[in-house]
Amino acid sequence: xxxxxxxxxxxxxxxxxxxxxxxxxxxxxxxxxxxxxxxxxxxxxxxxxxxxxxxxxxxxxxxxxxxxxxxxxxxxxxxxxxxxxxxxxxxxxxxxxxxxxxxxxxxxxxxxxxxxxxxxxxxxxxxxxxxxxxxxxxxxxxxxxxxxxxxxxxxxxxxxxxxxxxxxxxxxxxxxxxxxxxxxxxxxxxxxxxxxxxxxxxxxxxxxxxxxxxxxxxxxxxxxxxxxxxxxxxxxxxxxxxxxxxxxxxxxxxxxxxxxxxxxxxxxxxxxxxxxxxxxxxxxxxxxxxxxxxxxxxxxxxxxxxxxxxxxxxxxxxxxxxxxxxxxxxxxxxxxxxxxxxxxxxxxxxxxxxxxxxxxxxxxxxxxxxxxxxxxxxxxxxxxxxxxxxx
Amino acid sequence: xxxxxxxxxxxxxxxxxxxxxxxxxxxxxxxxxxxxxxxxxxxxxxxxxxxxxxxxxxxxxxxxxxxxxxxxxxxxxxxxxxxxxxxxxxxxxxxxxxxxxxxxxxxxxxxxxxxxxxxxxxxxxxxxxxxxxxxxxxxxxxxxxxxxxxxxxxxxxxxxxxxxxxxxxxxxxxxxxxxxxxxxxxxxxxxxxxxxxxxxxxxxxxxxxxxxxxxxxxxxxxxxxxxxxxxxxxxxxxxxxxxxxxxxxxxxxxxxxxxxxxxxxxxxxxxxxxxxxxxxxxxxxxxxxxxxxxxxxxxxxxxxxxxxxxxxxxxxxxxxxxxxxxxxxxxxxxxxxxxxxxxxxxxxxxxxxxxxxxxxxxxxxxxxxxxxxxxxxxxxxxxxxxxxxxx
Numbered sequence: 105x106x107x108x109x110x111x112x113x114x115x116x117x118x119x120x121x122x123x124x125x126x127x128x129x130x131x132x133x134x135x136x137x138x139x140x141x142x143x144x145x146x147x148x149x150x151x152x153x154x155x156x157x158x159x160x161x162x163x164x165x166x167x168x169x170x171x172x173x174x175x176x177x178x179x180x181x182x183x184x185x186x187x188x189x190x191x192x193x194x195x196x197x198x199x200x201x202x203x204x205x206x207x208x209x210x211x212x213x214x215x216x217x218x219x220x221x222x223x224x225x226x227x228x229x230x231x232x233x234x235x236x237x238x239x240x241x242x243x244x245x246x247x248x249x250x251x252x253x254x255x256x257x258x259x260x261x262x263x264x265x266x267x268x269x270x271x272x273x274x275x276x277x278x279x280x281x282x283x284x285x286x287x288x289x290x291x292x293x294x295x296x297x298x299x300x301x302x303x304x305x306x307x308x309x310x311x312x313x314x315x316x317x318x319x320x321x322x323x324x325x326x327x328x329x330x331x332x333x334x335x336x337x338x339x340x341x342x343x344x345x346x347x348x349x350x351x352x353x354x355x356x357x358x359x360x361x362x363x364x365x366x367x368x369x370x371x372x373x374x375x376x377x378x379x380x381x382x383x384x385x386x387x388x389x390x391x392x393x394x395x396x397x398x399x400x401x402x403x404x405x406x407x408x409x410x411x412x413x414x415x416x417x418x419x420x421x422x423x424x425x426x427x428x429x430x431x432x433x434x435x436x437x438x439x440x441x442x443x444x445x446x447x448x449x450x451x452x453x454x455x456x457x458x459x460x461x462x463x464x465x466x467x468x469x470x471x472x473x474x475x476x477x478x479x480x481x482x483x484x485x486x487x488x489x490x491x492x493x494x495x
Numbered sequence: 496x497x498x499x500x501x502x503x504x505x506x507x508x509x510x511x512x513x514x515x516x517x518x519x520x521x522x523x524x525x526x527x528x529x530x531x532x533x534x535x536x537x538x539x540x541x542x543x544x545x546x547x548x549x550x551x552x553x554x555x556x557x558x559x560x561x562x563x564x565x566x567x568x569x570x571x572x573x574x575x576x577x578x579x580x581x582x583x584x585x586x587x588x589x590x591x592x593x594x595x596x597x598x599x600x601x602x603x604x605x606x607x608x609x610x611x612x613x614x615x616x617x618x619x620x621x622x623x624x625x626x627x628x629x630x631x632x633x634x635x636x637x638x639x640x641x642x643x644x645x646x647x648x649x650x651x652x653x654x655x656x657x658x659x660x661x662x663x664x665x666x667x668x669x670x671x672x673x674x675x676x677x678x679x680x681x682x683x684x685x686x687x688x689x690x691x692x693x694x695x696x697x698x699x700x701x702x703x704x705x706x707x708x709x710x711x712x713x714x715x716x717x718x719x720x721x722x723x724x725x726x727x728x729x730x731x732x733x734x735x736x737x738x739x740x741x742x743x744x745x746x747x748x749x750x751x752x753x754x755x756x757x758x759x760x761x762x763x764x765x766x767x768x769x770x771x772x773x774x775x776x777x778x779x780x781x782x783x784x785x786x787x788x789x790x791x792x793x794x795x796x797x798x799x800x801x802x803x804x805x806x807x808x809x810x811x812x813x814x815x816x817x818x819x820x821x822x823x824x825x826x827x828x829x830x831x832x833x834x835x836x837x838x839x840x841x842x843x844x845x846x847x848x849x850x851x852x853x854x855x856x857x858x859x860x861x862x863x864x865x866x867x868x869x870x871x872x873x874x875x876x877x878x879x880x881x882x883x884x885x886x
Contacts, residue, residue, distance in 0.1 A: 105737060107510025112503065118753070119498025316718040316738045316745075323710035330706065346496060347707045354707075362509070 105314050108362040114250045115276045118350065122280040123154050123240065126197070127162030129276045133236040134194025136165045138187055140208045141199045142172045146242060149286045155199055155240060167191055172200065175257045175264065175378055175385070176207035181221045184211035188235070198239040198274075201295075202246025205239045206254030209272040212237045222258060224267050231269035240278045243287050244349040245295035245386065247302060247356030249277035257379060263466070264379035279353070281345035289336045293444040294386025296332030296348065300325060300439075301370055301389040302355035308400075308408055308477035311364040321360050322415045327351045329416070333443050369476035370396050373485055376463035381455055390440035391449060395491040397433045400478040401426075408477075409433065450492045460489045496705050499753040505641045506667045509741065513671040514545050514631065517588070518553030520667045524627040525585025527556045529578055531599045532590045533563045537633060540677045546590055546631060558582055563591065566648045566655065566769055566776070567598035572612045575602035579626070589630040589665075593637025593689075596630045597645030600663040603628045613649060615658050622660035631669045634678050635740040636686035636777065638693060638747030640668040648770060654857070655770035670744070672736035680727045684835040685777025687723030687739065691716060691830075692761055692780040693746040699791075699799055699868035702755040712751050713806045718742045720807070724834050760867035761787050764876055767854035772846055781831035782840060786882040788824045791869040792817075799868075800824065841883045851880045 117125045130137050137159065146152040159166055167187055172180045187193065188211065196215075198208035213231035214221035223229045241249045248254060253268030287295065306313070307321045327347050334344040354360065373396070374388040401409060406429040413419035413432030420428075441448040450456070464485040467474065474480040480488075508516045521528050528550065537543040550557055558578055563571045578584065579602065587606075589599035604622035605612035614620045632640045639645060644659030678686065697704070698712045718738050725735040745751065764787070765779040792800060797820040804810035804823030811819075832839040841847070855876040858865065865871040871879075 105510075105734065107508075107512045109516075110507040110509060113506075115504075116501040117498075118501060119496075121498045125500075314738055314741065315721065315734065316714065316742050319714035319717055320711055323707065323714050326710055327707040343496065343706065347705055350705060351707050 118279045122278040127158035131162040136193045176203045181210040185214035188215040195236045201243030202248040205248035209254035232271040234271040238276045239274045244352040245298040250353040250357040264375045297386035297390040305368040306361045309364045309366040314363040367475045390446045394437045509670045513669040518549035522553040527584045567594045572601040576605035579606040586627045592634035593639040596639035600645040623662040625662040629667045630665045635743035636689040641744040641748040655766045688777035688781040696759040697752045700755045700757040705754040758866045781837045785828045
């Protein structure tokens with residue numbers, strides 16, 4: 105167990121009344137706000153109208169940037185920064201899922217920087233200071249509503265990379281589970297996959313977490329496994345949407361990871377898939393996760409798969425450790441591919457081995473390795489990609 | 496599930512290096528601090544010297560108030576307020592367990608009030624504004640290091656009552672599990688009992704919590720049940736002390752209670768015991784809890800005891816619900832009285848029925864009832880006290 109500092113000051117308004125607080129909270133930070141959003145679904149489901157009404161009633165002047173892409177691009181960030189600087193805007197309200205909120209984090213820091221925002225990535229410049237960011241969450245998945253970080257894509261360099269700083273953590277996030285009723289079956293499945301993967305990335309770590317946090321991670325996993333399928337079958341089920349939404353925040357806000365830092369593994373491997381092929385992040389994670397599990401399972405690592413199997417998937421605790429571990433991986437596959445109904449290999453989504461070498465190297469980054477639960481070299485990563493071509 | 500606002504801005508330095516940050520953190524708030532502590536055990540275990548060294552190195556001027564009692568009294572609060580006002584002190588650093596931190600919350604608010612601090616209780620005056628409070632935790636139990644509230648006793652009126660405000664929540668708390676190595680076996684047992692009771696008070700509620708939070712509460716319970724006994728047998732076990740310490744904070748910081756508010760039950764019943772007899776809070780809770788459980792168990796409430804039994808005490812899920820519920824209560828008794836070794840009834844600690852009528856009425860307060868998981872009248876409370884005289 106490592107020493108740690110815990111600090112999650114993000115305030116959350118959660119529930120059916122959450123958006124009633126948008127105006128008063130934004131107003132505390134600025135009388136001019138940049139409203140950022142994606143493809144306009146918020147105009148169909150009433151969220152846009154509600155947000156604008158609340159802001160106007162509080163006397164906040166609204167500027168807008170729409171069209172933020174899934175796998176958001178650095179150009180959107182540049183556009184946002186330009187609007188903020190030209191109009192002397194003091195806060196951002198991101199209305200969307202992880203993509204919109206992630207891009208807005210880069211805008212929040214870019215607003216106070218005198219260089220191109222891609223340098224937060226290419227030159228590793230710190231994303232601090234930043235103007236205040238607030239968010240209205242429309243999809244349970246990335247946890248961006250309560251954490252530091254964001255992922256951004258540069259199509260020119262085929263790079264999809266992350267950065268973040270405590271200053272870019274949302275000051276306030278508004279979580280109304282009802283808003284996610286309109287999230288499609290497929291996106292609900294991908295969101296559930298993403299949340300589960302965040303928990304796995306922390307659960308499988310090098311140092312060993314506190315017992316308390318391991319059990320809490322299992323609680324979060326049980327929540328996703330129970331409610332992901334319910335939300336797919338019954339999209340207006342409030343309990344399901346609420347549990348998924350709050351679990352998405354806690355999977356990645358820093359709480360469960362605090363006692364054991366280690367580099368994430370499946371996420372960087374997946375980021376190359378969606379950087380090269382623009383596939384949905386949660387789908388890529390689902391395809392990769394069980395292959396990664398099979399690749400790293402051995403006598404030394406089996407105990408962790410055993411805990412997962414016994415505590416989350418209710419596998420008989422009296423079975424042999426390795427046997428439980430293997431059954432656990434089968435249960436993970438079953439959940440992703442049967443229960444959530446996601447495609448189970450890369451061929452099915454039209455991906456072959458053409459870029460595997462390039463992707464494997466990029467996934468390992470400058471350190472030329474992924475120093476996660478089990479250290480992986482580019483050759484290891486390539487093997488995992490190859491396993492994803494098999495049935 | 497209810498709508499809620501989540502806001503826990505307290506920053507935590509956790510681990511063996513936690514106290515290294517005391518000076519720099521206090522200095523952010525004030526260059527003069529009131530250092531509050533209890534009976535002086537911190538002078539024996541090196542904590543006092545460490546804290547003073549860190550404060551001095553950061554150039555913080557120190558004023559002291561020692562001698563804060565277990566079940567802290569309003570007179571200590573008055574003394575603290577006097578020192579703060581006379582010396583224009585800008586922050587408080589409480590070094591201790593719940594008693595010292597609780598009393599310091601009343602001082603923090605009292606420092607900016609122009610009335611006697613007992614009026615926070617007697618007249619319900621809001622504990623806001625308040626000067627910044629920071630805390631060094633020396634015992635895992637009350638969770639006061641990360642929550643709003645405090646309990647204070649007035650010996651003249653035999654009243655032990657609570658109040659609190661977001662403004663009195665510690666800004667920063669320093670949690671080094673090693674500091675709790677010197678907590679006695681008995682106090683470790685009482686602390687474990689207190690933590691467990693905080694979780695029960697939230698778990699057994701009127702509205703029904705989110706599934707995710709119910710599972711997280713069970714994770715916290717498992718943590719206490721696993722590590723309480725280990726810490727008693729092996730006081731220098733870091734994992735045990737760390738898990739108990741972090742669980743103490745999360746049992747009561749507002750996270751697990753957020754989706755379902757209801758009035759606590761066993762705590763107000765216990766507060767009368769310690770107000771009348773000055774017994775240790777955790778001991779009183781241990782004696783009361785299983786009796787309260789027996790009193791409220793019925794066909795309607797059994798499902799919650801069933802969840803507790805199956806998910807925490809590993810009782811066979813295929814048994815009849817009421818049977819599981821009864822076995823669960825036996826497990827709770829076993830944990831408090833056999834595993835933790837606490838006295839199992841009031842006779843053993845020299846308490847008889849002399850004040851039961853008075854105590855029952857006071858426990859129910861002005862509303863003349865406790866509106867918790869199951870509503871209790873003074874007559875109900877009296878019956879629960881009576882059950883505590885039986886073996």
